[in-house]
Amino acid sequence: METITQATAVAERGLHESEQMRAAIYREAGEPFTIDIVGRPKPGPTDVLIQLQACSFIPNLVAMLDPPQPLIAPARPSSYGLDPVGVITAKGASVYGFDVGDRVYVNPHRFCQECHACRKGHTAACEYSAFNGYFGVGKKSAKMLADYPYGGFAEYMIAPQYTLVRLPESVSSETATRWGYLGTGYAALKRAGVGIDTTVLINGISGTLGLGTALFALALGAPKVFGVGHDIDRLNDVKAIDPERIMVASVDQVDSVEAWVHSETGGVGADVVIDALPTGGSPEAYKAGVDALAPGGTHVNIGGVLEAIPLNVNAMMHSQQTFTGSFWFTTAQGEEMTKLVRQGLLDLDVFDNVSFDLHDINQALETVQSGTHNGGFTNLVITIP
Numbered sequence: 597m598e599t600i601t602q603a604t605a606v607a608e609r610g611l612h613e614s615e616q617m618r619a620a621i622y623r624e625a626g627e628p629f630t631i632d633i634v635g636r637p638k639p640g641p642t643d644v645l646i647q648l649q650a651c652s653f654i655p656n657l658v659a660m661l662d663p664p665q666p667l668i669a670p671a672r673p674s675s676y677g678l679d680p681v682g683v684i685t686a687k688g689a690s691v692y693g694f695d696v697g698d699r700v701y702v703n704p705h706r707f708c709q710e711c712h713a714c715r716k717g718h719t720a721a722c723e724y725s726a727f728n729g730y731f732g733v734g735k736k737s738a739k740m741l742a743d744y745p746y747g748g749f750a751e752y753m754i755a756p757q758y759t760l761v762r763l764p765e766s767v768s769s770e771t772a773t774r775w776g777y778l779g780t781g782y783a784a785l786k787r788a789g790v791g792i793d794t795t796v797l798i799n800g801i802s803g804t805l806g807l808g809t810a811l812f813a814l815a816l817g818a819p820k821v822f823g824v825g826h827d828i829d830r831l832n833d834v835k836a837i838d839p840e841r842i843m844v845a846s847v848d849q850v851d852s853v854e855a856w857v858h859s860e861t862g863g864v865g866a867d868v869v870i871d872a873l874p875t876g877g878s879p880e881a882y883k884a885g886v887d888a889l890a891p892g893g894t895h896v897n898i899g900g901v902l903e904a905i906p907l908n909v910n911a912m913m914h915s916q917q918t919f920t921g922s923f924w925f926t927t928a929q930g931e932e933m934t935k936l937v938r939q940g941l942l943d944l945d946v947f948d949n950v951s952f953d954l955h956d957i958n959q960a961l962e963t964v965q966s967g968t969h970n971g972g973f974t975n976l977v978i979t980i981p
Contacts, residue, residue: 611635619750620957620978622674625662628958629676629749637746637754641688644755646702648682651729651748652773653952653960653976655804655969656900659875660731664902668732670741677729677748677978678704679776681769684760691757701775702748703759703927704728706740720923727924728755748773749957751980761930764938770949770977774808775933779925780898781809781870782933785816787922788868788894792817797857797866799873799885800899801844802830806872807946807972809898812933813870814838815941822866824853824884830971837946847884854887865890875900891915896922947975954980 617636620629639645657676663669670676684698694700704727707714713721726732726740729747734740746753763772790796796813800806801823813821814837823844825831831844843860850856857866869885882901889895895917912919936942948970952960960976963969969976 617751618954619675619746620677620954622661622676623672628961631955631957634746634750636752639686639688639691639754641690642757643688644684644691644694644757644760645686646680646682646700646753646755647685648680648748648751648753648980649699649769650681650773650951650980651677651978652679652776653957653964653978654678654777655964655976656875657730658961658964663731666733668726668737668741670729670731670745670747671738675729675746675750677750678727679773680704680729680748680753681763681772681775682753682980685752694757694760698760699763699769701761701763701772701930702728702753702755703761703779703925703930704730704747704776705759705924706744706756708740709758719926728753749954749978751954759927761927761934764934767934767937767944768949770951770975770979771944771947773977774944774947774975775930776924777804778808778812779930779933780922781805781872782812783925783929784809784870784896784898784922785812785868786929787920788870788896790816790818790868792819794818794867795820795822795861795890797822797824797869797885797888799824799853799869799871799881800877801825801872802827802834802971803872803874804972805874805898806870807834809870809872810834810837810842811942811944811946812936814841815936820860822857822860822888824850824856827971830973833973837943847881852887853884857888861890865893867893869893869895871895871897871899871901873899873901875902877901879903879905889917892917894918894920896920898922946973948973949975949977951977951979954978 707719707722708724723734723736725734726737802825828846
């Protein structure tokens with residue numbers, strides 16, 4: 597991807613101001629972002645052009661600027677930015693159902709739609725599978741990242757129609773940038789069949805991923821939501837969301853997560869365990885959630901523990917437990933989430949949106965690196981005026 601650092605250079609190439617845009621560009625590991633003037637992308641037949649309003653600066657982005665194998669980083673110089681929100685300003689000739697002026701969240705997951713995995717509904721297993729403005733996960737994802745080179749830290753981006761989620765007016769653009777983390781938790785809960793008779797344990801409930809999962813567990817009717825983490829004050833803030841249904845414990849203050857959950861469930865354990873531990877989480881912390889799972893229960897991993905986990909498969913078999921992973925969420929599930937908002941079942945007021953202008957993106961980077969934000973309650977956002 598070519599980048600132009602001076603507006604005059606763009607003008608010399610014959611690009612009119614209407615063909616230009618600002619974009620945050622990442623060039624070298626450990627270096628700050630630069631704000632460049634680049635050519636505005638043009639939508640293909642099934643794409644839309646979106647004038648961006650806001651994009652999340654997710655906590656995990658710092659680790660993913662130089663991602664571990666087998667993840668594939670965008671070719672440098674790179675444009676980043678996951679979970680963008682904006683307004684459609686132009687569309688391809690074969691885009692149906694969306695119009696100029698529609699405000700949308702852009703699901704960053706890109707896939708080919710045609711391979712065996714995609715046809716079976718396993719789009720995360722597509723060889724082209726990539727997350728626009730983030731990283732690739734498939735053998736051929738570099739091609740997808742090149743086809744959609746600009747992430748959400750820019751004034752404009754193009755996106756295929758299949759990624760678009762219409763947003764209700766009641767959700768601000770800043771809050772809507774949380775849709776990615778919210779959707780990841782929602783998809784995991786749906787995969788586990790969470791409903792009005794399901795107790796849920798969220799391992800890492802006060803983090804960015806865990807807090808959103810808790811909100812959707814409540815929205816789906818879970819009678820009890822158990823949560824563990826480290827910071828007791830932050831855990832108590834989570835409990836305050838719904839003191840009757842949420843129970844929390846600090847792993848530093850209980851002898852055993854398993855014993856605590858069993859004591860609160862009459863010795864049964866949690867029907868569903870969602871692991872939402874961050875990248876770098878320990879196998880021991882992961883195993884603590886596994887041990888709290890009830891017979892016949894379902895454990896879903898959506899977290900970032902990278903090390904191998906020893907599991908007793910014989911005990912799993914005799915207890916008829918299910919262990920699975922859930923990677924991201926579908927655009928259809930993103931639409932379901934907006935319906936829960938419209939029906940008043942999802943309270944998004946718990947988030948504290950902390951906004952930075954696009955030109956202040958390095959300040960946002962420093963905020964994430966300093967760890968001064970309030971866990972999952974803080975929603976760091978890059979706004980694009």
